[in-house]
Amino acid sequence: MDVLHLDMPRSLSFSVKPYDFLSASLLHESGQHRFRQFDLNSWFWHHALSVDDRSLVDLVYQFHNHQPGYNLFLLDRLDRRLRQLSAQTAVSMTPYGPQFPEPVKFSSLELADFVDGGPFYDWFSGFIDSLESLSAKIAEADIISLGVDSANGLVMSACLAKYLKARFPDKHVSLTRHEYENYSLSSCVHDIVENNAFFEVFDSLAIDSEKRAETLVALCDHLSSGVPELLSNIAIRCEDRIKQVPANRGLDLADIHAGSVSFTEGEYFQDVHMPVSRVSYLMSIMGNTCYYGKCSFCVQNNKYQNNELRKESFLLDGCLDRIDALIRHQGISTINFLDQAVSPSTLKVFCRKVIERGLQFDWYVRMLLHTRFDDELIGLMCEAGCREVLFGMESVNPETLATMRKAKNGFDDEARIELFSRLQEHGIDICLNVITDYPTETHEAFSVTTGRFVARCRQALDNITYVINRFSLFRDAEMQRSPLAFNLARVLSNPDYDMQVEFGYIDGYGRDSREDSSFYWEAHTRIAPVYEGNVRAILPSGLYFWLNMLKDTSIALYYRRQTGSFLLDDCAIAYARDKAHRNYLSLYPQDFRASEDTHLIIGANSYLGQNLVSAYPRKGLVMATRSQANERLEARHDPLIQVDISRELLPLLGIAPHTVDVISRPVSDDFEVNQAFYTNLKSLIHTYSKRGHLKNLRFYSTQLVYPTPEGGARIPSSEATAPEQVYEYFKEEFEGFLRFICRRYGVNAEVFRLPLLYGGDITSQQKRRQLIYRWMNDHRNERVWSFPTTEQERYGNSWLSVDDFTQWLASRGVSRGYNLVNVSSGDFTYAELSRCLVSMFWKDGMTPPKARDTDYPQSTFFLENETEIRRRSLVDELHRQTALLS
Numbered sequence: 001m002d003v004l005h006l007d008m009p010r011s012l013s014f015s016v017k018p019y020d021f022l023s024a025s026l027l028h029e030s031g032q033h034r035f036r037q038f039d040l041n042s043w044f045w046h047h048a049l050s051v052d053d054r055s056l057v058d059l060v061y062q063f064h065n066h067q068p069g070y071n072l073f074l075l076d077r078l079d080r081r082l083r084q085l086s087a088q089t090a091v092s093m094t095p096y097g098p099q100f101p102e103p104v105k106f107s108s109l110e111l112a113d114f115v116d117g118g119p120f121y122d123w124f125s126g127f128i129d130s131l132e133s134l135s136a137k138i139a140e141a142d143i144i145s146l147g148v149d150s151a152n153g154l155v156m157s158a159c160l161a162k163y164l165k166a167r168f169p170d171k172h173v174s175l176t177r178h179e180y181e182n183y184s185l186s187s188c189v190h191d192i193v194e195n196n197a198f199f200e201v202f203d204s205l206a207i208d209s210e211k212r213a214e215t216l217v218a219l220c221d222h223l224s225s226g227v228p229e230l231l232s233n234i235a236i237r238c239e240d241r242i243k244q245v246p247a248n249r250g251l252d253l254a255d256i257h258a259g260s261v262s263f264t265e266g267e268y269f270q271d272v273h274m275p276v277s278r279v280s281y282l283m284s285i286m287g288n289t290c291y292y293g294k295c296s297f298c299v300q301n302n303k304y305q306n307n308e309l310r311k312e313s314f315l316l317d318g319c320l321d322r323i324d325a326l327i328r329h330q331g332i333s334t335i336n337f338l339d340q341a342v343s344p345s346t347l348k349v350f351c352r353k354v355i356e357r358g359l360q361f362d363w364y365v366r367m368l369l370h371t372r373f374d375d376e377l378i379g380l381m382c383e384a385g386c387r388e389v390l391f392g393m394e395s396v397n398p399e400t401l402a403t404m405r406k407a408k409n410g411f412d413d414e415a416r417i418e419l420f421s422r423l424q425e426h427g428i429d430i431c432l433n434v435i436t437d438y439p440t441e442t443h444e445a446f447s448v449t450t451g452r453f454v455a456r457c458r459q460a461l462d463n464i465t466y467v468i469n470r471f472s473l474f475r476d477a478e479m480q481r482s483p484l485a486f487n488l489a490r491v492l493s494n495p496d497y498d499m500q501v502e503f504g505y506i507d508g509y510g511r512d513s514r515e516d517s518s519f520y521w522e523a524h525t526r527i528a529p530v531y532e533g534n535v536r537a538i539l540p541s542g543l544y545f546w547l548n549m550l551k552d553t554s555i556a557l558y559y560r561r562q563t564g565s566f567l568l569d570d571c572a573i574a575y576a577r578d579k580a581h582r583n584y585l586s587l588y589p590q591d592f593r594a595s596e597d598t599h600l601i602i603g604a605n606s607y608l609g610q611n612l613v614s615a616y617p618r619k620g621l622v623m624a625t626r627s628q629a630n631e632r633l634e635a636r637h638d639p640l641i642q643v644d645i646s647r648e649l650l651p652l653l654g655i656a657p658h659t660v661d662v663i664s665r666p667v668s669d670d671f672e673v674n675q676a677f678y679t680n681l682k683s684l685i686h687t688y689s690k691r692g693h694l695k696n697l698r699f700y701s702t703q704l705v706y707p708t709p710e711g712g713a714r715i716p717s718s719e720a721t722a723p724e725q726v727y728e729y730f731k732e733e734f735e736g737f738l739r740f741i742c743r744r745y746g747v748n749a750e751v752f753r754l755p756l757l758y759g760g761d762i763t764s765q766q767k768r769r770q771l772i773y774r775w776m777n778d779h780r781n782e783r784v785w786s787f788p789t790t791e792q793e794r795y796g797n798s799w800l801s802v803d804d805f806t807q808w809l810a811s812r813g814v815s816r817g818y819n820l821v822n823v824s825s826g827d828f829t830y831a832e833l834s835r836c837l838v839s840m841f842w843k844d845g846m847t848p849p850k851a852r853d854t855d856y857p858q859s860t861f862f863l864e865n866e867t868e869i870r871r872r873s874l875v876d877e878l879h880r881q882t883a884l885l886s
Helices: 023-028 040-050 069-087 102-106 106-112 121-128 132-140 151-167 187-193 207-224 253-257 317-331 344-357 375-384 399-404 412-423 443-460 518-527 541-550 554-563 568-576 580-585 588-596 607-615 631-636 650-654 673-691 724-744 770-779 790-794 802-810 830-843 875-884
Strands: 002-007 033-038 092-094 096-100 143-148 172-180 204-206 234-238 241-245 278-281 335-336 362-367 386-394 427-436 464-470 486-490 503-508 598-602 621-625 640-642 658-660 696-702 748-754 755-759 796-801 818-822 828-831
Touching: 002 132, 002 172, 002 650, 023 033, 023 207, 033 132, 040 121, 040 143, 069 092, 096 151, 102 151, 106 151, 106 187, 106 650, 121 132, 121 151, 121 830, 143 151, 143 207, 151 172, 172 207, 187 241, 204 207, 207 234, 278 317, 317 335, 317 344, 335 554, 344 375, 375 386, 375 412, 386 875, 399 443, 412 427, 412 443, 427 443, 443 464, 503 770, 518 568, 568 631, 568 830, 607 621, 607 802, 640 650, 650 673, 658 673, 696 724, 724 748, 724 818, 755 875, 770 830, 790 830, 796 802, 796 830, 828 830, 828 875, 830 875
Parallel strands: 002 033, 002 143, 143 172, 172 204, 278 335, 335 362, 362 386, 386 427, 427 464, 598 621, 598 658, 621 640, 658 696, 696 748, 748 818, 755 796
Antiparallel strands: 092 096, 204 234, 234 241, 486 503, 796 828
């Protein structure tokens, strides 16, 4: 028999479910059966977030490579896509995955009705149809085993089961894995069998999910032989009734990590739709259980058998063999251990063994706060590659901890902060879980204890992610069995719910779990972020929802590892920098943001930029400026985006230009500022090019990339470059980048190396930055040049008429391929320019000041004009302008 196990989609993350070594081993050992496994999560999100033949998940993989503003742009696109999906499927689509109505999650009768057809079922069926490689595996399989880790996952598994039975009626579909943290159907099996509707969708259900390997081997033997006595640990539909068969054998300790590691070879990781460098592999050290297991609100250990046996340290060797194979043969570099809590003593042994074997990988672990967290343990964790510890602290209120049955171990606030500080010193981050709305604790008590403690942590430490959970009442928890002892006035159960694993309640303070908790959201606002601002108030609800979800996932862990900072806080700070960022999506109309005809001018506020704006056709024109638009641009009423590219890209990533003119430059000559500006500019142009909408680009460079010529020779564009200052160094570097863009993406790119500019429209402020205008002002203020030597009489430069240049650009398209040209209207010497200016400002009969200033360039810098722009005399143009003014 051929068994194919499929793990259902869950939240958007880089995580991959653990390979079921035990099932694979036992089935292969029989010599008659085969086991394969497929994690649907990454494929699901690729399909869900596909837009225009491209998946936004590809962008999620690049989070850490970009500025926070770019990450915000990605999250905004993700949020908008999920809103579209929610409307299409009639189900709330969130970063946590689809969120189904309570009756569908908890009632098998409602579940069976839901999968009979509807918008979500149709969409999900389309998703499965899109997986060609999976279809081939399904066709080969005899048994389809399904795995879920939540009630929402259960609904998707039912949709898949219905799909499979409709297209492959001969397949046996069994729900064999149905557990994760506080979720498990094991305690509901009796009610599920009594109801019977569950088996209208599934053929069978593993009673004890932990023993699913035994279930699958027995099921294979039964289906191949037809002997029902071979069944074990299963509820199965047999003709007109549901048969329950208990497990035939107890769990063998050796089975927990049994199985050849060779089963990880090949298709399992090949079928994970993400780069292996991003994979966060999920597995356990000691079999997922919690060594403590006494918390009154928790049921995580209820689903495990023989918990005492799991404390034996020799389990570690099997775990380490598996890790070794994952690293060596699969290239896995990140592992997230799912054990609910690993004891300090076990972890100390584990770390020593990791170090002894020389295993190099990053890992994350869950623990309880414990006084046995000594310096030796922390040092070993650091050396062994631990990157983060998740602490289920829940509260620091002594009274609340007592009702939670949490271990005290002598910890007070000072001891906790001291421990966190020692972890920070060793480069180990912390994820701190906190519970609000606990039935025995008032909001005021929470605020003055746990809330105040977290505020202290935020001031003293910068390595903590805070996860705020609202209290949940789970089936078979001590609190559910004895509600009055925990100030639960009423437990809200529904007799029609045969799969209810979580209950509503009303506590003794009148708080109703069915209603939204404003205090829970207030706790998010005040203590969840490291950033001091009100993050929830700063960010739009959609972005906040994404970031709050992502902050403690493998995506955020990867971001933290790559950048050393928190994704939530980086994005919140970036979003708060400029009010324009908060409004750009509503300010700029959808038609030009999405138009392929958009012509973007970066640096429209500059001297050359505003003249280009005037020369180009207005249709589709979008202006980008660092500062507020000057009076020339404001008068046009064209779309304008204000953004400092040295810091942000967010607003510019919301448009899709067909043509881009790059005139902008940093206002500073500081190396770091220029580096930030051009790094972001490259990222922007690369994104435009990779999307495919950018076809043409013009870049306005400078003559200064050339070395100062000797002997007055005219410089062609083929001349070797030798930039001397920061300004021209980055200009030349960007020219090289455009060559790559042209070759890689087929973008037509023109680079114009420009001399000194004159003419056209210019503001008084711009005149102070343009040399010819500045020299004119110097002469007007009696700073007249002198030329004491014949050589100085020959010094000069090329110039360019802005009017001629912009009109020439507007009259033609962008040349195909990559083209670099020198542009010049003609040449002038400083001596003839000075004499011209003297004649302009001191008319006949006026005595000019004495020439004594030599503050002009001591060189001759003439460019070869490689365009059709006509040659003109600067002196004639100055006289012409003077005549027009007079």
